[in-house]
Amino acid sequence: MDEIRDLYQQVILDHNKNPHNFHKMDDADSALEGFNPLCGDHYTFYVKFDGETIADVSFEGSGCAISKASASIMSTALKGRTRAEAERLFELFTSIVTGKIDVVEHVAELGKLAAFAGVAEFPVRVKCATLPWHTLHGALQGGATRVSTE
């Protein structure tokens, strides 16, 4: 059961229970839906920019503990970052949860996002952790209004 504790770390359980920035944003510059048709996870992400900087991020919707905590922690991690920094974190986060790189070397940079390293042991749950990030990535790139995991 150690793997389960690695996956459901306390910080993830806390953010699942009490997600941060969990609300609609009426004056968002970008609103994008993230959707996993297989399990029904469904969120809308809102982003407000101040030039190249992400001034605010929020989200609403429903899904599993991993996706909701990921959305919550991502929203706190991205506030105040530049687009380029956000893209860098997107790449880093994706590499960590897919087990491509070792979390140990990036703990400082990742902060609370490091809690998702345990997802790498659960391949079917990688999409849960990355759904918010892929959606945000879509918002940064512009274009699509809906991002699906499938």
Added chain:
Amino acid sequence: MNHMWNDSSTPDTTVGTVYDAQRVRADFPIFSRTVRGKPLVYLDSAASTQKPQAMIDATSRFYAEDYSNVHRGVHFLSQRATDLYEDARSEVRRFLNAERDEEIVFVRGATEAINLVAQTYGRSQLGAGDEVIISAIEHHANIVPWQMICQEMGATLRVIPINDHGELQLDAFEDMLNERTKIVAVVHVSNALGTVNPVREIIATAHRHGVPVLVDGAQSVQHLPVDVRDLDCDFFTFSGHKIYGPTGIGVLYGKKALLDAMPPYQGGGDMILSVSFERTVYNETPFKFEAGTPDIAGVIGLAAALRYFRSFDIAAIAAHEQLLLSSATARLQEIDALRVIGTAKEKASVISFTLCAVHPHDIGTILDQHGIAVRAGHHCAQPVMRHFGIPATARASFGMYNTMEDVDALVHGIHSVLEVFT
């Protein structure tokens, strides 16, 4: 409910028919493996059942000893394969108690069977303003094919509503029938809720209005005895892999007069009598619906699975599964945070549930660490989920090989889910 089953390895000889699930497990080689270091607790039979050795052997024996293409061949092996293939059709006919072998059409599964009826019967019968009736607890496989053909023909899809137990509201159904109704297509047992629909009553009601009925038996044939003549259904569909048979093979039963009157489904070899560039004469029922080389090994494997299944008293299997269902339901309902979705009076051994504040996906992952296989999601029945105001459920479903130990493991597993989340 009487005690005619037994879960222990020492059968209770004081009662009539004994059903010994432990001995049944020995026929399924998958149970000799472990999952994540734990004995396999397989509670996902509604998605697909595990396979008995008899079915696996019949399939590999066919490839090793009897293999050839079927029909038209003059050589020994082709005749042998054709005999096995057509014997399998008779086996299915006996299983459903259909009148004639020609009423059994082999398809890829229940999904293709329903598409076949929608695209042939539906296309030839439906016109603008006509109506098709389905129910609110259908699998997507008995929604989308009708939606597609209705859209194409300008017909309307109407839906029998359900109550909060997940039971059909039959009064509303009778009111929906009218001279524009061309077909009723209903599920026999709901995959998401376990509800057993009163199909005999539905069929009788529809027939009073002269409307034929398709029964989707994908979740029923493995849980209760089915007799298509007794039900008097016009079409009946099921999938092999959900009744201990191979994947990729299923059955459409149709009354011969209806099948004869229907246009063919796909064009190709085997479904013709003669072809010229000017005109093709189609083969007879059922061959006109079986274009191309069929899944011969699948058909032979299906027949072996049905023979295996029929070697038991189906009523005894049903009684055993009902015991597991009632015990699991009672024990799960003792858990405060747990809500059983689907509380119909008549249910097959399927339990959908939600756990307060724990998403079904998380339940599934944690149970999997205990070697327990359940399904989490919308179960291809999104309208059902919408009715109950939930995005998904966790679903435990029992088959002929499950035991009370499996129920114990499930209850224990759910407690460990709650431990993680509190």
